[in-house]
Amino acid sequence: MATFDFSLVHDDLLLVENRLRDVASVDFPVLAGILRQLLQSGGKRLRPALVLLAARFRDYDHGKALAVAAAVEMLHTATLVHDDLIDHSLLRRGNPTLNTTWKSGVVVLVGDYLFGKAAELAAQSKSVDLGELFARTVAIICDGELRSLLDGKRWDTSREEYYRRIYAKTASLFATCSEAGAIVGEAAAEERVALREYGQNLGMAFQIADDILDFVGSERALGKPVGSDLRQGTITLPAICYVERHLDHPLVRRALGGDASDSVLSTLIDLVRASEAINDAYDAARNFSRQAKQNLAALPDLPCRQVMLDLADFVVERKT
Amino acid sequence: MATFDFSLVHDDLLLVENRLRDVASVDFPVLAGILRQLLQSGGKRLRPALVLLAARFRDYDHGKALAVAAAVEMLHTATLVHDDLIDHSLLRRGNPTLNTTWKSGVVVLVGDYLFGKAAELAAQSKSVDLGELFARTVAIICDGELRSLLDGKRWDTSREEYYRRIYAKTASLFATCSEAGAIVGEAAAEERVALREYGQNLGMAFQIADDILDFVGSERALGKPVGSDLRQGTITLPAICYVERHLDHPLVRRALGGDASDSVLSTLIDLVRASEAINDAYDAARNFSRQAKQNLAALPDLPCRQVMLDLADFVVERKT
Numbered sequence: 328m329a330t331f332d333f334s335l336v337h338d339d340l341l342l343v344e345n346r347l348r349d350v351a352s353v354d355f356p357v358l359a360g361i362l363r364q365l366l367q368s369g370g371k372r373l374r375p376a377l378v379l380l381a382a383r384f385r386d387y388d389h390g391k392a393l394a395v396a397a398a399v400e401m402l403h404t405a406t407l408v409h410d411d412l413i414d415h416s417l418l419r420r421g422n423p424t425l426n427t428t429w430k431s432g433v434v435v436l437v438g439d440y441l442f443g444k445a446a447e448l449a450a451q452s453k454s455v456d457l458g459e460l461f462a463r464t465v466a467i468i469c470d471g472e473l474r475s476l477l478d479g480k481r482w483d484t485s486r487e488e489y490y491r492r493i494y495a496k497t498a499s500l501f502a503t504c505s506e507a508g509a510i511v512g513e514a515a516a517e518e519r520v521a522l523r524e525y526g527q528n529l530g531m532a533f534q535i536a537d538d539i540l541d542f543v544g545s546e547r548a549l550g551k552p553v554g555s556d557l558r559q560g561t562i563t564l565p566a567i568c569y570v571e572r573h574l575d576h577p578l579v580r581r582a583l584g585g586d587a588s589d590s591v592l593s594t595l596i597d598l599v600r601a602s603e604a605i606n607d608a609y610d611a612a613r614n615f616s617r618q619a620k621q622n623l624a625a626l627p628d629l630p631c632r633q634v635m636l637d638l639a640d641f642v643v644e645r646k647t
Numbered sequence: 648m649a650t651f652d653f654s655l656v657h658d659d660l661l662l663v664e665n666r667l668r669d670v671a672s673v674d675f676p677v678l679a680g681i682l683r684q685l686l687q688s689g690g691k692r693l694r695p696a697l698v699l700l701a702a703r704f705r706d707y708d709h710g711k712a713l714a715v716a717a718a719v720e721m722l723h724t725a726t727l728v729h730d731d732l733i734d735h736s737l738l739r740r741g742n743p744t745l746n747t748t749w750k751s752g753v754v755v756l757v758g759d760y761l762f763g764k765a766a767e768l769a770a771q772s773k774s775v776d777l778g779e780l781f782a783r784t785v786a787i788i789c790d791g792e793l794r795s796l797l798d799g800k801r802w803d804t805s806r807e808e809y810y811r812r813i814y815a816k817t818a819s820l821f822a823t824c825s826e827a828g829a830i831v832g833e834a835a836a837e838e839r840v841a842l843r844e845y846g847q848n849l850g851m852a853f854q855i856a857d858d859i860l861d862f863v864g865s866e867r868a869l870g871k872p873v874g875s876d877l878r879q880g881t882i883t884l885p886a887i888c889y890v891e892r893h894l895d896h897p898l899v900r901r902a903l904g905g906d907a908s909d910s911v912l913s914t915l916i917d918l919v920r921a922s923e924a925i926n927d928a929y930d931a932a933r934n935f936s937r938q939a940k941q942n943l944a945a946l947p948d949l950p951c952r953q954v955m956l957d958l959a960d961f962v963v964e965r966k967t
Contacts, residue, residue: 353790357797409759413752432733435755436793439729442762443785450779458778459770465763470673473756477677 331641333372335634336379339393343375346397350444361425361437365404368422373642374399374504377529380638381508381522383631391452392511398448398461399504405441406468406500408434413476414559421550456510464503471495480560482570482582486611489564493534494527501530521622525635528619533642535612538563540647542600548647554596560587564611566595568604612643651961653692655954656699659713663695666717670764681745681757685724688742693962694719694824697849700958701828701842703951711772712831718768718781719824725761726788726820728754733796734879741870776830784823791815800880802890802902806931809884813854814847821850841942845955848939853962855932858883860967862920868967874916880907884931886915888924932963 333340344367351362375396382392410416411424412434418424425434442465449461475492505526509519540549541556542565549555556563573579578598581591599605619639626632653660664687671682695716702712730736731744732754738744745754762785769781795812825846829839860869861876862885869875876883893899898918901911919925939959946952 355790355794355797358790358793409755413755431751432796433793435729435733435758436789436796438755438759439762440786440789440793442759443782443787443789446766446782447779447786450775450782453775455770455773455775455778458775459767462763462766462770466760466767467763469756469760469763470675470678473678473753473760474675476752476756477675 331638331645333376333634335383335630336376339379339389339396340372340376342393343372343379343396343400346393346448347400350397350401350448358437358440361429361433362441364422365408365425365437365441366401368420370400370404370420372400373533374403374500377501377504377526378508378511380631380635381505381514381526382512384509384518384522384626384629385512385514387508387512391454392508394448394451395457395507395511398445398452399500399507401441401445401448402461402465403500405438405445408438408441410472412438413472416551416555418551452511454510457507460503460507460510464499467495467499471499475561480562482562482566482579484562484567486564486567489562489567490531493531493538497534497537498527498530501533502527505529518626521625525619525622525639528615528622529635529639529642532612532615532619532639535564535608535615536643536645539565539605539608539612540645542596543605544647553600554592557592557596557599558589564608565599565604568607568611569595569599569602572602572604572607573598609643616640616643651691651958651965653696653954655950656696656703659699659709659716660692660696662713663692663699663716663720666713666768667720670717670721670768678757678760681749681753682761684742685728685745685757685761686721688740690720690724690740692720693853694723694820697821697824697846698828698831700951700955701825701834701846702832704829704838704842704946704949705832705834707828707832711774712828714768714771715777715827715831718765718772719820719827721761721765721768722781722785723820725758725765728758728761730792732758733792736871736875738871772831774830777827780823780827780830784819787815787819791819795881800882802882802886802899804882804887806884806887809882809887810851813851813858817854817857818847818850821853822847825849838946841945845939845942845959848935848942849955849959849962852932852935852939852959855884855928855935856963856965859885859925859928859932860965862916863925864967873920874912877912877916877919878909884928885919885924888927888931889915889919889922892922892924892927893918929963936960936963 347366351359351366353359378396378399379392408425411419412426412431416424417427425437449457471492502523506519506523509522542554546553557566570579578591578595582595616639620636623632623635667686671679671686673679698716698719699712728745731739732746732751736744737747745757769777791812822843826839826843829842862874866873877886890899898911898915902915936959940956943952943955
């Protein structure tokens with residue numbers, strides 16, 4: 328993602344970095360170190376960029392946009408901290424996660440702290456609508472994660488269930504980012520809806536591409552082992568597409584029957600990697616990307632619109 | 648606490664229960680069961696009562712007050728869920744905690760979900776001030792808990808450190824409750840400050856009394872073993888007062904030297920229980936209670952004021 332051209336909002340993104348750095352500047356060295364590590368670990372800043380781009384369709388309040396852009400990145404970071412704890416992940420973006428260094432209580436509280444700080448940044452916008460949107464998004468994300476966790480990980484997951492899951496996990500926050508930009512820009516009601524839908528479709532395409540890269544990417548580019556999702560029991564679209572096409576494959580039958588042994592999973596990861604299921608999943612991602620671009624059809628032809636159109640292609644075609 | 652007379656706001660508290668029940672009514676039976684267990688487990692509802700009482704000094708918006716009252720209880724519940732996870736507590740109010748039944752990932756997410764729902768309820772107030780207040784409170788609570796956890800548990804904790812800790816842990820939310828009531832009631836600026844300070848002093852008195860009861864209460868009334876705090880390494884005011892008076896006691900020296908063995912702790916719990924340190928701690932609690940009552944001096948002599956004055960006595964004198 329580092330190669331996508333965000334030059335239109337580059338200066339603003341630097342100001343967002345400053346806001347994030349401010350949050351990390353607490354008078355408590357241990358915590359400051361943890362926050363720096365989390366907030367300066369080279370995330371793609373895709374979500375803040377989305378806020379800033381969506382705000383540009385109108386004559387927006389600059390300070391408000393920066394606060395909201397920092398807030399969405401903070402909220403995203405908070406969810407990552409808790410996700411990594413829940414999944415017992417040891418690596419994130421090639422760096423050790425907090426769980427490798429700190430006991431779980433610290434990790435829980437750091438995530439909570441970031442939720443609070445995200446809400447504080449969002450509140451700086453002085454917008455009731457934004458406060459509601461943020462709160463609803465937190466509830467949607469957690470609700471989705473809880474359902475995934477409590478429902479168990481099943482090989483017979485349908486595409487519909489998968490789409491619901493990635494909406495909650497990823498696309499809901501993308502939708503919130505572009506809608507938040509619209510709110511900051513005081514966009515007209517129909518523009519706000521279009522921008523929200525753009526963000527949602529972009530997020531769906533982004534997450535499907537992420538899930539494909541988990542199979543076909545290189546360990547080096549991913550910063551974690553290939554096939555991590557499946558190894559952790561999370562069934563994503565490539566695996567679902569493979570099952571759709573190969574219901575009678577003996578290993579698929581074993582997996583559907585509940586066999587989650589390392590040897591079965593490793594072979595299945597290789598099979599999915601090399602199969603046409605990857606193209607099936609890319610077709611689905613391109614479909615969401617196409618819808619995202621259509622959502623922008625009625626918006627004015629400004630530079631920010633072109634960047635958002637390019638971004639919709641990029642999230643699918645990227646290699647990392 | 649069940650014996651305190653909240654009859655002035657009794658009907659409103661029932662409506663708050665309804666709002667909490669609504670949150671628990673999700674279309675996902677497992678989660679609905681967890682939420683019901685958490686939200687209907689017989690908490691004292693002291694925090695919502697505080698919102699409702701503080702709002703009554705003015706002609707307040709009733710629906711807004713109920714939403715905010717439900718929000719503070721939800722926020723409180725969210726923090727308890729994560730606290731019990733962090734402390735590995737098995738009992739809360741005499742009932743098994745979520746950690747006894749669910750894996751930690753579920754407990755983390757249920758807490759997060761409640762944070763989100765609390766923020767949603769707070770956002771229903773359509774007040775920018777309330778949104779800011781809530782967000783700041785979450786950050787203060789987490790910051791305080793993190794400092795306690797990262798700083799380690801030390802027998803040489805000073806009163807000042809203890810007061811800072813219980814402000815973050817308890818009094819900050821009490822202050823937020825009474826200030827939130829003032830905001831809902833659109834109280835004048837100086838009334839809002841007075842009500843916030845009342846809540847803060849009440850919260851300090853409440854937490855000190857709680858920490859005393861952890862030593863002198865009965866296991867049955869507490870719903871958990873006597874001396875739980877000290878056994879978990881948390882040094883509270885009675886222990887601090889005991890150390891102040893008995894710096895040369897051999898067991899105090901051993902504890903200060905880092906001996907946290909069961910035998911040392913058990914004996915120290917018995918010593919603190921039977922000592923004048925309990926009275927010292929009660930003196931401190933009464934002092935905060937007195938300040939809380941003074942904070943109400945300039946407020947109009949309405950029935951809600953009398954209830955709040957009585958409450959300031961009650962939080963100290965209660966036996967459970």
